[in-house]
Amino acid sequence: MPISTVTSDPTALTLTVVGEYGVPVARLWDAFCDPRQLERFWGPPTWPATFTRHDMVEGGRSEYVMTGPDGERARGYWTFVSVDPGRGFEVLDGFAHEDGSPDDTLPTTRMRVDLEQTATGSRFTAASSFASLAAMEDLAAMGMVEGITAALGQMDEVLADLAAFAAGRATQVALLSDTVVRVTRAIRGSVDQVWRAHHDPDLVRRWMLGPDGWTMPVCEIATVAGESYRYVWERADGRGRFGFEGELLETAAPYRSVTTEQMMGTDGPATRNEMTLTPIDGGTLITVVITYPTTELRDQILGTGMVDGMEASYLRLEESVLAAA
Structure with a gap:
């Protein structure tokens, strides 16, 4: 006992x-x-x-x-x-x-x-x-x-x-309610390193790309609450361009940020994304709690392979950015 x-x-x-x-x-x-x-x-x-x-x-x-x-x-x-x-x-x-x-x-x-x-x-x-x-x-x-x-x-x-x-440090997802999802991933890097990798545009462009074959031609970072951010991706051949934008609501470097997120060119309500970085043995635990406006939108986005894309990005973060730090 x-x-x-x-x-x-x-x-x-x-x-x-x-x-x-x-x-x-x-x-x-x-x-x-x-x-x-x-x-x-x-x-x-x-x-x-x-x-x-x-x-x-x-x-x-x-x-x-x-x-x-x-x-x-x-x-x-x-x-x-x-x-x-x-x-x-x-x-x-x-x-x-x-x-x-x-x-x-x-x-x-x-x-x-x-x-x-x-x-x-x-x-x-x-x-x-x-x-x-x-x-x-x-x-x-x-x-x-x-x-x-x-x-x-x-x-x-x-x-x-x-x-x-x-x-088993791979990206994991938990459905907390009909509209709230929690994504977690253990990363081999310090909290300061992981935070910088999320806020330095040159670093973000190197890892936040999802599956292989994509680039990020636009990476505008928000660092002060109230500022807007914008990310745009496209395939290496220039096709399939899309992007997300939103507002930084809260920030407490180097452990927490809260943003809204909406696909560019759409009129629907935004999601609320809360990211927390926590030091653990051997690295940093990334926790992202996403609140969707509806269950239907939650299921639609999860059905796009979002978690697999996040895992590909986090693996690239470890191998291409943090390993060289």
Whole structure:
């Protein structure tokens, strides 16, 4: 059983969970960095979590929803107070309304997660602090202790899969809802290198090309919120020209950007693309959450081979750009 102790201290207003795992600290850290792994244990088995945002940097924010057996939904968020890569992090952990805004009628806790190496692997310690005894009792009555014990009890299986995750780094897609898609890819390069590769026009032209045989004659990058960007592709023989354009809504270099995206020459509504870069063991995890205006458009775009094109581009990024950096 991975969870070794669960200690509730009403005097200190804390709840401390300790787990022991037979994997290196780096593997344990990756489980928290990757939303695909995190959502497999941040929620009891009957209330699995889905993360739609995960900015694991100081000042960043994560958003998730847990879904019950009868379709009930409970939203939550983390605000990162501090992040010590590979060693731990501290968050404000709260409940949220359906639109993602904080629900101030329910208690917020402060959770500190520490990871440390042991003789047999690694140790995980999560210490949650409560604002008052009443808040602690309210959350206990809601089943917090039982829930966190059941949720973290799933980590052994998740950690066993991390070796496969590290070996199989290809682009993966997850359908989060009828209109929201999450694309992830582990890249062999630092966060700074991957960020630069997305924002230096000369570098972008070398890798963001999809399948072989395409060029990018137009590459206009937006670097400040409110600016517009434009990408145009065409075949090497000049045929098949098309492009995308949009606006940069948010940017926090070198880990997060939010843009709109629309095919040039069309009148339909744009998608919203949220890209997050997270350092992991051996490289950077790219996460792109795409919100489509309709399910039909989502299916239409996925049906074009978008994911295969992204994988071809990311592979080119590793082999032609980052390998030479």
